Amino acid sequence: MTARRPTQNQDPGHETVSHIERSDPSGSYRASIAQGELLKNPVARSMLETLGAPPELLDQMFEATDILSWLLGGNERWAPLTQLGWGITDAAKPEVYDEAVRLLRSGRLEEAESIIDEYWNEPGRLEIAAKRVVRTATHSEMRMRVGRERYRLFEEAVQCHRDGRYAAALGIVVPQTEGMVREVGLSSPYENPLHLVDDVSTGGHPAILKTIFELSRVSVKKTNLKDEGPFPKRHGIQHGRLVDYDSRRNSTKAFVAAAELASFCQARIREAYESGELDELDRRVFGDI
Numbered sequence: 001m002t003a004r005r006p007t008q009n010q011d012p013g014h015e016t017v018s019h020i021e022r023s024d025p026s027g028s029y030r031a032s033i034a035q036g037e038l039l040k041n042p043v044a045r046s047m048l049e050t051l052g053a054p055p056e057l058l059d060q061m062f063e064a065t066d067i068l069s070w071l072l073g074g075n076e077r078w079a080p081l082t083q084l085g086w087g088i089t090d091a092a093k094p095e096v097y098d099e100a101v102r103l104l105r106s107g108r109l110e111e112a113e114s115i116i117d118e119y120w121n122e123p124g125r126l127e128i129a130a131k132r133v134v135r136t137a138t139h140s141e142m143r144m145r146v147g148r149e150r151y152r153l154f155e156e157a158v159q160c161h162r163d164g165r166y167a168a169a170l171g172i173v174v175p176q177t178e179g180m181v182r183e184v185g186l187s188s189p190y191e192n193p194l195h196l197v198d199d200v201s202t203g204g205h206p207a208i209l210k211t212i213f214e215l216s217r218v219s220v221k222k223t224n225l226k227d228e229g230p231f232p233k234r235h236g237i238q239h240g241r242l243v244d245y246d247s248r249r250n251s252t253k254a255f256v257a258a259a260e261l262a263s264f265c266q267a268r269i270r271e272a273y274e275s276g277e278l279d280e281l282d283r284r285v286f287g288d289i
Helices: 019-023 028-039 042-050 055-072 074-084 094-105 109-120 125-136 141-162 166-182 209-214 234-238 248-274 278-285
Strands: none
Touching: 019 074, 028 042, 028 055, 042 055, 055 074, 074 094, 074 109, 074 209, 094 109, 109 125, 109 248, 125 141, 125 166, 125 248, 141 166, 141 248, 166 234, 166 248, 209 248, 248 278
């Protein structure tokens, strides 16, 4: 299954592919869940036990069904967190994000933000997020070379973040995030987040990347002492109209969003490769490398 064009280029009545369908495109997980739910029927369980199925094995099967269902429904449950600027990646810890949603729904916004912030700043977490940018290093030699160099920059950004030099970290992550998107033939995510939509990737759901980067596209016309928005504003950072944006939270959010954006870009690259358009795209977006 390949990524399609952004929905603004599709029929206005185009139906959004659900979070679950994106996480389980083949439907195999949903089929397993359905079978597990059928086995929870008391009559079915009684028949299985009569046929010799050990009760403890059945209990394990039921538990596995519940866990799979819980995991598969994660992105749908966590989508409200994107309105706070938090990305959802396959490196997210379900228990942490579930707790953050619970806190958010109870009106404890700062606690919700803090629990995710603390999670991503545990040793090794941002390093995992940074490695996701390598997903764009695929299908052509040029993309592999660029991807390796970009990862090197992200490693430097992580080190800056760990040292508390958040402005330096953002100074790398923000423009490199924009570069990833431009390299798949789209305009800047900070200028046109409507393009961050497809029918396949988890981040391509309108409630994920599009929502996050809409928070960042606000033009900052006057110099401000503090960035009070839920996500780093590229315009204010780039043009020096924000002078107190260099917080750990802003830096953390930028890394997490970049990780999910890399997966979105990977889907676009795969689409171009499978359609035979990658060579032309490479010629268009890369210089003399």
